[in-house]
Amino acid sequence: MKFVYSIRTILIAGFLAVMLPTLLFMMINHFYSRDIVRDKVTETYSNTLDIFVGQTDDNLDEITNYLLKMSILDVDVGMLMSFPTNDDMYTLTKIRIDTKLKRDVDIYNVIDSVFLYHEQDIIMGTNSEYNNMKDIIQTHMGERTASSASITDDVSRRWEVRFDQRMPGGFFLLNSIEVNAGLHVGALIRLKDINESLLTQWSDGVIGDTGIWLREEDRLKNRLTENEPPVDAGATRITNVSYQTLSSSDNGKSYLVMNRPSRVVPVAYQVIVPEQALLKELSFFRNVALFAPIGLVLILSLYLIFIRKMLFKPLQELIFGMRKISLGMLDVRLKRGKTIEFEFLGETFNKMAEQIKTLKIDVYEEQLRVKQGELRQLQSQINPHFYMNSLNIIYNLAALNDTESVKKMSLHLADYFRFIMRTNSDTITIREELSHIGNYITIQQIRFPDKLACAIEADEEVTKLPIPALTLQPFVENAIIHGFKNRRKTFHISITAATSEREGQPALTLTVADNGTGYDEAVLEQLRQKRYVPQGDSGGLGIMNVIDRLSILYGDRCSIEFYNSADGGAVVTISIPLQGGGA
Structure with missing residues (x-):
């Protein structure tokens, strides 16, 4: 099969054959450098996130051990419920426990509240508004104790993700251990505080945005933090890959999404980093890769304007005239060309059109x-x-x-x-x-x-x-x-x-x-x-x-x-x- 190409196609193809190899080399060099920098910087960020998740899980384990030791080794906690609630000994013991809890809540800075819960009384140390937190503990410990009657101690010592409108940020972590009949020692951590600590690792959002998600196995189920992410990352999965790439539908920018699950709590920690933050050191290469195609398009445009004026436009007029002749419009005539070749073609075409008109009238x-x-x-x-x-x-x-x-x-x-x-x-x-x-x-x-x-x-x-x-x-x-x-x-x-x-x-x-x-x-x-x-x-x-x-x-x-x-x-x-x- 024989292929026929137009002069325009041949000229543009020849120009591109000269310019494209240089542009292709620049693009390959840019993308290769970008991939290396992105992989290295992403590896650093990924390690930082892994360290943070590991430290957070260790802190939660440490708090769990603290609650366990208090329930077993603390004499005052063990003796509290042996006194009637209206007895002076109960009051003195409660004062000593209250002092310890207020001290311990400052030692574990991630904890918002440490408490002893009984359906008749609550003793706690907290960094939040006392009465509001007391009401929250009263509500959720009542639900927790009611639902944990038939489960083992190991299960009851697990951290739970809970939600309460009265809590700043809404979501929080709750854990408690039963000391004796009806008495529980527990701790409460606001997810908002953990997310702020995570955000601090990323320069308060200058490098990236953070979030905490409720998860089911490898799937992100519900976002637990209030800050609005720059891209919808809820559809990503928890995988062995260090990061996943998403593009924003609002601004078209590309973002790297890193998800890390907690081994202690059914949550996942997420960091979203703009790709441009990873490539700040490649600004020169990025600008070259950006402006090289623009320069090529500009040169090609000027080249096409010149070729169109000298070659394409006269050819189009000639083709247009021939089409009119084929349709029986014999009055069409071409203008004088700007080159010797097209001037000759124009005069020949006009003579031919006049002869065809005369012949057609006779026929x-x-x-x-x-x-x-x-x-x-x-x-x-x-x-x-x-x-x-x-x-x-x-x-x-x-x-x-x-x-x-x-x-x-x-x-x-x-x-x-x-x-x-x-x-x-x-x-x-x-x-x-x-x-x-x-x-x-x-x-x-x-x-x-x-x-x-x-x-x-x-x-x-x-x-x-x-x-x-x-x-x-x-x-x-x-x-x-x-x-x-x-x-x-x-x-x-x-x-x-x-x-x-x-x-x-x-x-x-x-x-x-x-x-x-x-x-x-x-x-x-x-x-x-x-x-x-x-x-x-x-x-x-x-x-x-x-x-x-x-x-x-x-x-x-x-x-x-x-x-x-x-x-x-x-x-x-x-x-x-x-x-x-x-x-």
Whole structure:
């Protein structure tokens, strides 16, 4: 298979073949350097996040051990519930425990509150508002103790993620250990504090954004921190890969997302780092990689503007002119070119167009003469048909000794042939055509007395319009020959001439309808395909002559429709375009 390329394509391809290798080398060098820097910096960030998660989990384990030791080794905690709550010893013991808790909550700076819970009393040390935190502990420890009655001690010592609108940030971690019947020692940590500590590792959001998610195995379920991330990272998974890459739908920037699960709590710590923060040291290479394509596009644009002015535009004008010539628009001429080559092409093209125009006019005139001769030949083919039928009628009347009918027949036949002899012109008025049809109908009425009726409907102005000679008479003749089979009832023919619109243009509509037997389906199909229909007489030939003549005169602007009416009779509708009030 042979491929053909335009000059524009070849020139652009040659230019790109020179420029693209240099640009490709710069791009590969940039991306290679970027990948190395990104991997190294990401490895550092990933290690920092791993260290933070490990330290946080160690702190949670240490707090759990602290709660366990307090529940087992602390004498005051063990003795508290041995005293009645209204006893002085209970009050003194409670004071000592309260002092210890306030001291310990400052030692473990990640803890927000340490408490002893009993359904009758709460003792705690807290860094938050005391009464608010007391109400939160009362609510959630009541739920925790109620749900942990049937579980083992190991399970009950696990950290839980809980939510309370009264808690700053909403979400918090809760753990507790049962000391003895009804008494629990526990700790509460706000996730907001852990996230702020994590955010501090990343320069308060200058490097990246952080968040804590509730997780189910490797899937992030619900975000537990309030700060809004720059990209929707909830769809990421916890995998063995150090980071995942996401693009923001708002600004189109790329971000590296790192997820690390906690081994102690069903949460995951997330850090989102803008990729541009990793590539700050590659600003020079990034700028080169950014502006090199822009420079290439600029140079290519200037190059194309010059080539378009000197080469493409003259070629387009030449091609456009040739297309117009192929469409028959022979008046097109090209302007003088700006180069010697295109000036020569333009002059040659203009001479060729002038020669084609002269040749086409000669050919058109010859085709017109041939078409006019064809038209007259078709029209002359119609004349003998009625002549033969009329002689048969006169012969039959003479055989019956009907002298009056023969006289009347002869007069109308004389008028009929007088019309034929003076219709050598291409068109006649509708009035003349209807008068000719009247002579024909009268002759047929002599043949079939009281069995044939004809109704003509046409306005006075419409009868003045010109139509091709003998347009309607063959259809009237065909209706009588092939539709008038039931001689017991009167055969009615209706002829209508009126103006209308066809595809938005004025047209003349001529209709011939009868109440006869109508067309057979096979005949209708052949007529609609404009095929000759042999029917034992000249009617089919006459109809085809009319179709051919109208096609030569009007082409697709004229239409002939054949169909059967609701009563079963045959209907022919002819639509002829009107121009300047005439056909």
